[in-house]
Structure formats: C-alpha cells, structure tokens
Amino acid sequence: MPHWLQLMLESLPTLLWAALIFTVPLTLLSFALGLIAGLVTALIRLFGPKPLVALVRFYVWIFRGTPLLVQLFLIFYGLPSVGILLDAFPAALIGFTLNIGAYTSEIIRAVIGSVPKGQWEASYSIGMTWNQAMRRTILPQAGRVAVPPLSNTFISLVKDTSLAAAITVPEMFQAAQRIVATTYEPLILYVEAAALYLALSSVLSALQARLEVRLNRYGGFLEANA
Known part of the structure; x- marks a missing residue:
C-alpha cells in the first residue's frame, strides 16, 4: 500500500470524529441561531422603529464589512482584555452566529420585500x-424564495468552520493540523481534509437541488390551483 494512502486511512477516523463532534454541531447551531437572528434583524429593518433600525443596520454593516477571522479573533482573544473570558467553542459559536445573522438578515429582508403588496391586502381583507x-x-411565500440563497449560506458555513481552528476549536481542520505536526506530511493531510469538506459540500448541494425541485413543484401546484 502506498505511504500516502496508508496515512490517509489511518488519519481518516480522527478527522471524521472531529467533524462529527465539532464541525457538524458548530455548523448546525450557528446556522440555526444565525437564522433566528437574521429573521429578527430583517423584521426590525422592515417594520421596526427608527432607533432599532439604526442599531441593526450598524450590526449588519459591521459583520458584513469585516472578515470572519478577525471577528473570531476579537471575540476569543480580544474580549479577555475587558474581562470577558470565553472557551473556544462558545466563542466560535457566537462569532459564526453573529456573522450568519448579518448575512441571512439581508436575504430574508429581500425575500419578504419581494412578496407582492397585494398579498398583504388580501390577508387584511x-x-x-x-x-x-x-x-x-x-x-411561507418568502421562505420558498429564500431556500436557494440560505442553502448556499449554509454550505459556505460548513467550509468556514475551518476558521475555528485559528481559535483552538478542535474541529476537522485543526485535527488535520495536529496530525501534520506529528507526521510532517502537510500535503497529504490537507488534501484529505479538503476532500472531506468537498464531499460534505457536494452532498449538501445535491440535497439543496432536490429541495429546490420539490419546492418548485409545490409552488407550481399552488399557482395552478389558485
């Protein structure tokens, strides 16, 4: 058996375990909480009082305009200087949640705004x-339109969780880094980690495509029977 293949097989369980214990939970929790934050932010932007609108616009501006890695560093390494100490995983969760919330708020705001005003009038009538x-x-109408961009955001988040390695979260990429530190085989391990991210993203992309087809069929059914 080639050396590179043997090394990949030996390290695969470690990488998969790190993905199962840290990467997947971090992705799911961050996206769920970020989606809630994004919905609240979008509703405030559309219907809230001016002081709150200004506040959430500032939040969106900050988190969309600065790199995610910098945000993670500020939360994990910066906040202790003002007395706020966070473990690595909660710090990553907060950082990803706030970042996702800012991006999803713009998606949700756009799709809610795209619903015709006649739908409001019909509901009130x-x-x-x-x-x-x-x-x-x-x-419900906005949700069907929001599925593709939100799905893309989720898939991007899966890959972005690798940045959590920079603040010592032992997710899949940091697991690869630790193996590299003992084997001195960075090319093999990083290719393997990249292949695992690619496989996960491909599966999620296929699920997204199937979901979009179902939603399009459902939307066509509703329009045909309207």
Missing part, C-alpha cells in the same frame, strides 16, 4: 392581523 398575515401568508 379577510380579517387577518399583521401577525397572522406575516405567519400564514408572507413568510
């Missing part, structure tokens, strides 16, 4: 309140 119209009419 049958006696719905603002909350009912938003929950039953606007968000």
